[in-house]
Amino acid sequence: xxxxxxxxxxxxxxxxxxxxxxxxxxxxxxxxxxxxxxxxxxxxxxxxxxxxxxxxxxxxxxxxxxxxxxxxxxxxxxxxxxxxxxxxxxxxxxxxxxxxxxxxxxxxxxxxxxxxxxxxxxxxxxxxxxxxxxxxxxxxxxxxxxxxxxxxxxxxxxxxxxxxxxxxxxxxxxxxxxxxxxxxxxxxxxxxxxxxxxxxxxxxxxxxxxxxxxxxxxxxxxxxxxxxxxxxxxxxxxxxxxxxxxxxxxxxxxxxxxxxxxxxxxxxxxxxxxxxxxxxxxxxxxxxxxxxxxxxxxxxxxxxxxxxxxxxxxxxxxxxxxxxxxxxxxxxxxxxxxxxxxxxxxxxx
Amino acid sequence: xxxxxxxxxxxxxxxxxxxxxxxxxxxxxxxxxxxxxxxxxxxxxxxxxxxxxxxxxxxxxxxxxxxxxxxxxxxxxxxxxxxxxxxxxxxxxxxxxxxxxxxxxxxxxxxxxxxxxxxxxxxxxxxxxxx
Numbered sequence: 508x509x510x511x512x513x514x515x516x517x518x519x520x521x522x523x524x525x526x527x528x529x530x531x532x533x534x535x536x537x538x539x540x541x542x543x544x545x546x547x548x549x550x551x552x553x554x555x556x557x558x559x560x561x562x563x564x565x566x567x568x569x570x571x572x573x574x575x576x577x578x579x580x581x582x583x584x585x586x587x588x589x590x591x592x593x594x595x596x597x598x599x600x601x602x603x604x605x606x607x608x609x610x611x612x613x614x615x616x617x618x619x620x621x622x623x624x625x626x627x628x629x630x631x632x633x634x635x636x637x638x639x640x641x642x643x644x645x646x647x648x649x650x651x652x653x654x655x656x657x658x659x660x661x662x663x664x665x666x667x668x669x670x671x672x673x674x675x676x677x678x679x680x681x682x683x684x685x686x687x688x689x690x691x692x693x694x695x696x697x698x699x700x701x702x703x704x705x706x707x708x709x710x711x712x713x714x715x716x717x718x719x720x721x722x723x724x725x726x727x728x729x730x731x732x733x734x735x736x737x738x739x740x741x742x743x744x745x746x747x748x749x750x751x752x753x754x755x756x757x758x759x760x761x762x763x764x765x766x767x768x769x770x771x772x773x774x775x776x777x778x779x780x781x782x783x784x785x786x787x788x789x790x791x792x793x794x795x796x797x798x799x800x801x802x803x804x805x806x807x808x809x810x811x812x813x814x815x816x817x818x819x820x821x822x823x824x825x826x827x828x829x830x831x832x833x834x835x836x837x838x839x840x841x842x843x844x845x846x847x848x849x850x851x852x853x854x855x856x
Numbered sequence: 857x858x859x860x861x862x863x864x865x866x867x868x869x870x871x872x873x874x875x876x877x878x879x880x881x882x883x884x885x886x887x888x889x890x891x892x893x894x895x896x897x898x899x900x901x902x903x904x905x906x907x908x909x910x911x912x913x914x915x916x917x918x919x920x921x922x923x924x925x926x927x928x929x930x931x932x933x934x935x936x937x938x939x940x941x942x943x944x945x946x947x948x949x950x951x952x953x954x955x956x957x958x959x960x961x962x963x964x965x966x967x968x969x970x971x972x973x974x975x976x977x978x979x980x981x982x983x984x985x986x987x
Contacts, residue, residue, distance in 0.1 A: 523905075523908050523909050524908055524911075524938075524940070526909075527908060527909055527910065527911035528911055530911065531862070531911040534860070535857055535858055535859050535860065536857050536858055537857055538857075593890075594885065594886075594888075597885070597886055597887070597888045598860070598888045599884065599885035599886055599887060599888045599889050599890065599891070600885060600890045600891065601881055601882070601885050601891050601893060602890060602891065602892045602893070603893050605892055605893070605894055605895075605906065605910075606893060606894060606895035609894055609895060609898065609902055609906065612901075612902040612905045612906050612909075613901055613902060613905055618909055619906075619909055620909055620910060620911075621890075621892050621910060623860075623890050625858075625860075
């Protein structure tokens with residue numbers, strides 16, 4: 508892909524081989540792809556990016572499969588990025604999300620790509636943000652990102668997605684689990700999957716109760732300002748409070764994010780979830796919060812990219828030996844850690 | 857740059873189980889490869905589309921039902937129709953010795969029968985990648 512304009516043209520036209528190759532180059536850290544990404548920049552920002560996250564085995568892949576079907580019935584094209592973990596020991600991975608999605612393999616309006624985390628923590632792969640941009644530039648109307656099965660604190664998806672669908676299932680723990688900080692704070696649309704199992708209604712009640720409490724606690728001027736509270740914690744609450752005075756069908760009468768039951772296996776309840784995602788999308792656009800979220804997310808991305816570039820400078824042999832000498836200084840008490848960092852920082856910048 | 861080998865493990869046809877495919881998937885994973893598994897009962901068309909979308913370096917076909925002489929060459933045919941010529945395609949499962957020359961002629965690079973040590977497959981992939 509040395510011919511940048513040609514590669515960009517093929518990606519814009521949605522050629523799956525060009526998309527696939529570009530995403531591999533991003534994933535492999537091939538610097539040659541950067542020029543292509545630059546050429547595509549003006550074509551991005553159109554797709555609505557939907558994150559789907561939740562614990563292992565909660566049915567995320569099956570739900571994504573059904574979301575794709577629903578979107579296709581509505582005449583929209585869909586790109587899917589499905590992330591599974593890499594082995595921390597061998598670097599290998601089994602990427603199995605696709606098994607549930609193969610019914611779309613022959614549909615030209617759908618592109619599905621599996622990605623391994625390759626050592627990246629936080630529930631995503633390091634390549635996923637740029638891969639999503641490639642799909643965006645290729646003209647897909649919706650980009651669905653399925654995270655790895657998450658625990659309590661892998662919330663990176665919130666820095667990438669316009670709308671986060673948080674999937675829970677019955678039987679994972681008591682009501683304290685939904686009160687904990689972290690994953691339960693990031694949902695814009697809450698889904699209780701496997702709703703044919705015992706305990707689904709209880710999980711719905713617990714999530715609603717958690718959201719109500721958050722709304723009460725979050726209804727401060729700060730939460731409504733959309734700046735401070737627009738950060739991770741409570742961002743949906745700030746949103747919901749604004750939404751209470753808006754009218755586009757997202758959330759309930761009190762401005763709470765929707766909590767919906769699904770049985771992904773049969774597709775039951777999937778339509779209303781997609782309705783809610785679409786209502787959230789409309790609400791984000793109408794209230795100006797889409798721009799706010801994207802500003803915040805690009806801010807995170809810039810910080811990350813800067814950090815990576817600094818770390819890359821530390822990778823040169825000279826820098827490594829400099830770092831080693833400073834480490835020795837710290838151990839021998841000639842300098843403290845803060846002073847050593849000052850020295851490094853001066854030299855790197 | 858950290859180039860990873862990506863392998864699509866696929867089961868064409870109507871086999872009822874995929875134990876062998878899972879064993880090989882696991883072995884390739886442990887050899888540091890990224891293995892995309894597509895599950896049972898895939899058509900050659902689905903396999904080829906998945907390989908393109910996943911940018912697979914290798915397609916590993918596994919079959920038990922006896923339909924290999926039809927399905928394996930069909931995969932090769934579709935790949936060439938799509939202009940994909942840089943993917944290594946290998947096969948495994950229950951395949952009689954006598955059929956192997958025909959399959960190789962159709963473009964399957966190697967056939968690994970029951971009892972093949974997984975290391976042989978791994979070494980073959982590493983030595984024969986087309987890109």
